[in-house]
Amino acid sequence: MDCLFCKIIAGEIPCDKVYEDEQVLAFKDINPLAPVHILVIPKIHIESVAAVDSENSAVVAHIFEVIAKIAKEQDVDKDGFRVVSNCGENGCQSVKHLHFHILGGRRLDATMG
Ligand code: AMP
Ligand code: ZN
Numbered sequence: 195m196d197c198l199f200c201k202i203i204a205g206e207i208p209c210d211k212v213y214e215d216e217q218v219l220a221f222k223d224i225n226p227l228a229p230v231h232i233l234v235i236p237k238i239h240i241e242s243v244a245a246v247d248s249e250n251s252a253v254v255a256h257i258f259e260v261i262a263k264i265a266k267e268q269d270v271d272k273d274g275f276r277v278v279s280n281c282g283e284n285g286c287q288s289v290k291h292l293h294f295h296i297l298g299g300r301r302l303d304a305t306m307g
Pocket of ligand 1: 198207209221222223224225226233279280286287288289290
């Protein structure tokens with residue numbers, strides 16, 4: 195499948211890994227928008243939030259456990275951070291493999307786009 199994040203999971207494209215387990219991979223965004231900018235992705239290919247269903251939602255729940263763990267490790271849990279998942283055309287999703295951005299380390303813009 196021609197999917198950038200599937201290639202990162204397969205090790206065909208390198209990443210700056212911050213966490214990995216059997217279900218999930220987390221790595222630093224190549225174009226960071228904040229001092230902490232990490233992407234958390236499921237190892238199974240799910241296109242976006244719009245493709246989450248009862249068959250695959252367990253990995254999404256697990257991703258949120260991982261996000262909380264990474265936030266603590268990156269020391270942004272107390273000051274706060276943002277979790278974003280862009281979906282589809284209007285959401286400006288550029289990589290069509292479900293991912294959650296963790297943004298922190300600075301005061302973020304209050305607007306939601
Ligand atoms: P989105 O626009 O929500 O689909 O987010 C895709 C994100 O992937 C962007 O923030 C990109 O900077 C990031 N990105 C693209 N290619 C890579 C890569 N090879 N390694 C890490 N992050 C990447
Ligand atoms: Zn993929």
